[in-house]
Amino acid sequence: MRAKRTVDTGSLAPYLWPVEQQYPPKLLSSGNPQIAKGDGDLPVQSYLDAMPGWKSRIGHQLDRIVAQACPGARKAVRWNAPLYGKEDGWFFSMYCYKTYVQLSFFRGVDLVPVPPGRSKVDGVRYFKIHENDALDERLIAGWISQAGKLPGVKF
Numbered sequence: 001m002r003a004k005r006t007v008d009t010g011s012l013a014p015y016l017w018p019v020e021q022q023y024p025p026k027l028l029s030s031g032n033p034q035i036a037k038g039d040g041d042l043p044v045q046s047y048l049d050a051m052p053g054w055k056s057r058i059g060h061q062l063d064r065i066v067a068q069a070c071p072g073a074r075k076a077v078r079w080n081a082p083l084y085g086k087e088d089g090w091f092f093s094m095y096c097y098k099t100y101v102q103l104s105f106f107r108g109v110d111l112v113p114v115p116p117g118r119s120k121v122d123g124v125r126y127f128k129i130h131e132n133d134a135l136d137e138r139l140i141a142g143w144i145s146q147a148g149k150l151p152g153v154k155f
Contacts, residue, residue: 025050028080031098035077043077054131055101061135062094062103069141070148078155084144089152092144103127103140106153111146123153 025033025046033050035043048059059082066073066084074085084092093104108115108125117126127143129135 027052030096032080032096034080037076037078039074039076041075044075044082047077047080047082051096051101055096058101058129058135059094059096061137062101062140065137065141066092066144069145073148084148085152086148087152089154091147091150091152100128100130103129103143105143105147107147107150108143110150111143115143 025035027050028034031052033047033052035047035050037043038046044063048056048063050056051059063082070084070086070091072086074083074087074090076083076085081093081095083090089106091106093106095102095104102117103115103126104119105111105115105125105127107123108119109123111125115125115127117128119126127140
């Protein structure tokens with residue numbers, strides 16, 4: 001077990017980084033943490049902890065929203081992004097960019113209201129959260145809850 005400074009308080013907190021993961025993870029040119037592929041909560045928490053600055057707080061907040069809206073959701077890290085899903089596939093992910101966190105809903109066109117960000121991939125919709133945005137937890141929880149009830153997407 002290693003100690004690392006927490007994002008919000010700067011205090012030391014115990015944290016176990018996966019053996020194959022650098023300490024601390026490096027950031028890609030987009031501002032996204034480079035996290036090893038893995039299944040379960042540990043790699044996802046590694047990703048959330050490695051999100052730079054204010055984005056880590058948002059990432060942990062979104063992870064809690066998923067846990068409340070879709071208890072028992074599957075978690076994994078693929079392509080340097082945390083994925084949330086169920087037995088039939090994935091329904092939600094997030095990704096860090098330099099100035100925002102992007103939420104991805106893989107069947108976003110079926111959500112009400114439809115998330116505003118369009119994608120080149122059929123059915124996918126995005127939602128961006130910038131540093132000074134007020135996080136509308138109710139709206140996001142509604143989207144996540146709806147997404148968790150739709151058929152998942154296989155990659």
